Amino acid sequence: MQEESGIRRCARCGEPAVVVVRRWERRAVFGLVSTGRTGRLDLRCQSCGAAVSIWDSPVQRAMLGVASVQAGLVGVFLLVLAGEAVREGLSPWVALGFAYVGALVTGLSAFASHHFYTSWQAPRRSPVVPIARVPAMRFPEPEPARRCTCGGLAPATAVKARAVTLVPAGVDTTHTCSSCQRSFTVPDDVSLGFFGVAGAILTPLLGVVAVHPPGEAALTDANTLFLLGVIGFFVLLAWGFLALGVRNRSRHPVV
Numbered sequence: 001m002q003e004e005s006g007i008r009r010c011a012r013c014g015e016p017a018v019v020v021v022r023r024w025e026r027r028a029v030f031g032l033v034s035t036g037r038t039g040r041l042d043l044r045c046q047s048c049g050a051a052v053s054i055w056d057s058p059v060q061r062a063m064l065g066v067a068s069v070q071a072g073l074v075g076v077f078l079l080v081l082a083g084e085a086v087r088e089g090l091s092p093w094v095a096l097g098f099a100y101v102g103a104l105v106t107g108l109s110a111f112a113s114h115h116f117y118t119s120w121q122a123p124r125r126s127p128v129v130p131i132a133r134v135p136a137m138r139f140p141e142p143e144p145a146r147r148c149t150c151g152g153l154a155p156a157t158a159v160k161a162r163a164v165t166l167v168p169a170g171v172d173t174t175h176t177c178s179s180c181q182r183s184f185t186v187p188d189d190v191s192l193g194f195f196g197v198a199g200a201i202l203t204p205l206l207g208v209v210a211v212h213p214p215g216e217a218a219l220t221d222a223n224t225l226f227l228l229g230v231i232g233f234f235v236l237l238a239w240g241f242l243a244l245g246v247r248n249r250s251r252h253p254v255v
């Protein structure tokens with residue numbers, strides 16, 4: 001693990017003071033992914049406190065890059081299909097459906113590409129400095145503290161990574177105020193993206209089920225209502241978590 005050894009130069013303040021403060025490990029999946037080389041490294045500059053993450057596995061970074069490019073191609077293809085549907089004079093709902101899913105997939109691809117580019121550039125932006133002295137540990141915690149609404153300092157007290165099947169779905173960090181003891185949870189960008197995509201997929205599904213209940217014979221009105229209730233619950237959950245996350249991030253700025 002070449003990435004973790006050595007002290008790196010800070011991209012923000014230029015000091016040779018960026019060191020590893022946390023190493024994420026991921027479990028092997030069906031024996032395909034070995035532990036150790038697949039973790040994420042969280043580093044912090046001991047001079048200015050800047051936080052940076054580095055994916056330790058080049059394979060993982062390459063997979064993210066390929067997946068985002070492929071998603072982009074699929075998204076553009078769906079947008080082309082939407083145009084075809086309009087030209088062929090199909091129902092406007094067909095064109096709208098293709099356009100919506102196409103825009104969603106293209107947006108996801110842009111988000112993933114940005115994430116990929118940032119993680120690809122991170123080791124280059126903070127290169128290893130061969131002869132740097134080990135700096136005094138002024139910022140031993142991986143997460144920067146945030147400001148509580150009472151004005152107090154709120155260091156991170158818990159970190160939770162979410163994953164859906166094998167796909168990482170964001171990291172939520174809980175901060176606890178050292179003055180008033182109140183806690184709040186702050187999601188990362190991937191976490192916000194996860195809830196945004198969930199809401200963007202489930203909301204139109206709710207509309208489709210409401211307008212065209214599936215299988216008239218199989219589903220009674222009560223069953224349709226139940227289905228609407230279940231989807232509606234997750235729609236509220238997705239948009240609710242997204243709104244709460246955005247609010248918590250803006251109310252509690254990084255110190």
Ligand SMILES: [Zn+2]
Nearest residue numbers: 010013045048
């Ligand atoms: Zn720095």
Ligand SMILES: [Zn+2]
Nearest residue numbers: 148150177180
């Ligand atoms: Zn407080």
